[in-house]
Amino acid sequence: MNVISHVIKMPDLGEGIAEVELVAWHVKPGDMVAEDQILADVMTDKATVEIPSHVAGRVEALGGEVGQTMAVGSELIRIASTDGAAAPPERAKASALPAPPVAQLQVPSPPSAPLQSPLPLPVPTPKRAEAPASVRPPEPLPVPQRRPIASPALRERAWSLGVDLTHVPGTGPAGRIMQRDLDEFIARHGAPGRPASAPLAPAAAEPPPVRARVAVGGDVTEQIKFVGLRRKIAQRMQEAKRRIPHFSYVEELDVTELEALRERLNARHGAARGKLTLLPFLVRAMVVALHDFPDLNARFDDEAGVLTRHAAVHLGIATQTEAGLMVPVLRDAQAHDLWGNASEITRLAEAARSGRVVRDELSGSTITITSLGKLGGIVTTPVINMPEVAIVGVNRIIEKPVIRSGAVVPRLTMNLSSSFDHRVVDGMQAAAFVQRLRELLETPGLLFAE
Structure with missing residues (x-):
């Protein structure tokens, strides 16, 4: 043999x-x-x-x-x-x-x-x-x-x-x-050479998604080798901080009216359309605001010195997974209503966390939003998802006393912590963009008036 x-x-x-x-x-x-x-x-x-x-x-x-x-x-x-x-x-x-x-297709x-x-x-x-x-x-x-x-x-x-x-x-x-x-x-x-209902050869088992971590342990210390996604994240973060002159802008929002609207919509439509989180409203606000700030919905090729503006909003959704941070892309966010965007955000997040997200769903974003939910803290300084020029960070919602019309009243507040590429975005432009987001979110009826 x-x-x-x-x-x-x-x-x-x-x-x-x-x-x-x-x-x-x-x-x-x-x-x-x-x-x-x-x-x-x-x-x-x-x-x-x-x-x-x-x-x-x-x-x-x-x-x-x-x-x-x-x-x-x-x-x-x-x-x-x-x-x-x-x-x-x-x-x-x-x-x-x-x-x-094949005609008109790459082999x-x-x-x-x-x-x-x-x-x-x-x-x-x-x-x-x-x-x-x-x-x-x-x-x-x-x-x-x-x-x-x-x-x-x-x-x-x-x-x-x-x-x-x-x-x-x-x-x-x-x-x-x-x-x-x-x-x-x-x-x-059927299939070429095999008619319908003919016996089939046994199918190979579906291979499960695999994640790898290499660790060499000692009596006192442990060394963990960065491979795969963890190393890619480290490289991208280092490159983004090295090449992009970041600056951050933080603003406090009163989201009391927005939360009240969200609760009413969920009470009326949640059973049929699904529950809404805060994120679809933030997506809607970014879509409306970016109409007046096209330089922020863009990608910057710093080697060629070219800024490419995009009419469509392809929103990167920073998502934490067991393997590390991934950014699946909500495409054409401007073309969907609250529930459509909410459904797609949920699908993308589940695909990323289960290892089923495909390559096309991880590329092509034009601006990114990132949120740590209840762990969001008071202020963050998010790192720009290169080659984009802006990222909007969402902090946690807290209830606190606020003076309104001379009276102390409880209100729900939240900070937006956003970072910008100072080569492309000036401070005044960034501030105006965030203030527009604030206006839209504090008066949520404006989200649907345009």
Whole structure:
């Protein structure tokens, strides 16, 4: 029995990515691995990607250590397999070939390169086998989806079956396509070379999201190596503070009327539309205020010296997760009502915390809002989400005595702590913007008067 040594290289993840960080190994030398088993997690600028094995065998050597930056095309792992365990020659050859061309679309990477949010995969067109008379004809295909979300193992399986995932409805979080969804699709519609209702090969298990932390403990001290998202956060924060001359502006707001409105809306519509938090009102206030301050809804390329204003408000929502701070993007906040924005904020936060957020949902924000909720303190100095030029920080609401018309009355107050890029935003401009937010939030009827 011959032993074949297979070298699995770091795949091309698309979008011009030249190198990635190795954040976790799921195997070690000497382990036996199955085909489609997840070998390692790597991190791009925006997301963690799982790398599967396209062969079964024994791990001979690992090509890098956790925390190491690896170039696309470099050796990731070496696996030895016997004749019986190796991938079939036809499949290995197919995996090495580029995808067939598709009109007006960039050709995607081969199925062995796991993409977090790829373009729809083209469908191979082998000659369809004649279906037996006892097999029912396939049903019409569902309406195509723009960006199917699926694991690398599922994508490879769909490719091998000739199934275009843009037609497969997903029932997982954020519309993620699960193995059961692919099975049901094939049972109902068939696949090239496989009629509807034909038996299916066993599906690979859905790999769970994995987070990695490397710690070397001693008797007295502990050393924790920054890898993955934690290291990306550290790099981005350092770069933002190094390159952007921050200044902060803090103002106190009386949110008594706003809280009263929120409670009335929840009492009347909460059961049918969902409960509103304070955040959708803040989003609405920013949308209205930014109409008069276009320089703040912008991204600044300091190398080119170009400020790009945006008509649409793509609002970054700073979200704390177990892995660290992430900023999913609420797109086109100006196009939705309070409940629409509230629903999308909840979906994005849940996707980020569960590890299901996709790369496209973590990029393209034009301004960011950050809140620590009840832990918000009195004043914060938020760091700008580069290359944006402004960030609005929300502090906690407190009840305190306030003098109104000569009488001491209890009022609900809250501070807004906002930071600005002084290269782009002058102090007067920042102050005027925050005062506009104050006016809108203290007189909430103005939020809907424009």
